[in-house]
Amino acid sequence: MKGYQTEFIELARACNVLQFGQFELKSGRTSPYFFNAGKFSTGRAMATLGRCYAQCIVDSGVEFDLLLGPAYKGIPLGTATAIALADQHGINVPFAYNRKEVKAHGEGGSLVGASLVGRALVIDDVITAGTAVREVLAMIEDAGATLAGVVIGLDRQERGVDQVSAVQELRQAHEIPVISIIALEHIIDYLGSAGAESTELLGAMQHYREQFGAIVDS
Template identity: 45%
Template structure:
């Protein structure tokens, strides 16, 4: 059985204890009925915010150590990405001040401001900067493509994306036949933009860590869901 690294196990426990990761029957945008649901918007309590920012920071440090990931600005797409970007920037500087005390954060407005300083971006300027996007999940990929386009329009270069959860789930088939092999949204964006995408947790991680808190029925249902909808990449 796979053993989760300590930071992943701590994050999974916080998500369960805080009601961020729930088990049951949940209808997704794709109309699939999922046996679990993860909502990073529920990390609004101080201890939970600390848990998720710590997990993002440790995932980023791990990615740096394993792949050489380097960046100047952390970008959080509005709205859920805004607290994630700001809190992760602070946590990185606390965990590794030598490497990260000078990094910056930015986020976008849903609508451009037409007075004062104006523009679409709040925080650090992106021109000429290496930008790391942080967000909760990638579902269809539309929001991430919009964020990448905004960053590129401002003159920044996207060097990676970090998400809280990779559902490892294939995109719906155009003809509605879910038995067909299909890629995931993460796989499509990774291939389309040639950028790395990192996740704090994957569905495999959730299943690996479920034994200590989930019922056998929950575990069985999630394993069946994974088998039915797992992506080709």
């Protein structure tokens, strides 16, 4: 694993971002685990997170003109990434984000920040079934911009609309890079090394994976 991947997992553990129980997802699936990026909730955590995303972007070589962080959790992630790209790599790029509800007064609209033009790199926390990215793609196309790629913290390696993973579907349908800092398999490895107390969790995750896991992995 790369240094920023280890740093990301350690930060997620320290911030209790990974939670176990029963969670209803955006896709309607009921998952035994949840990656709650809202728990990255201190200045230091966001600074580290921004550096992890920025390093991942630089290593991938993806070309883009602006960062786009979809509401809600993509907003602080996109912002932290923009700061880290400027501070750590000397790459000063515009960033934009959206509102889930259109604002009717003041400047109005649902897009905030830089103008959505050129190649947009979407920054988000998680991909499960790929719905959020499809929604943000519609927003990008409406604005006349293009999708340069997607960067996420966690690829849950689940089916999209077909048998392959949602990440794979996005790559194939749009011919774009979809880059994740970590994937479900890293979480499973972590639980496997955590000893007997995680046996039950691993069983529940395996069961969930049989229901919703991608047949062909990303």
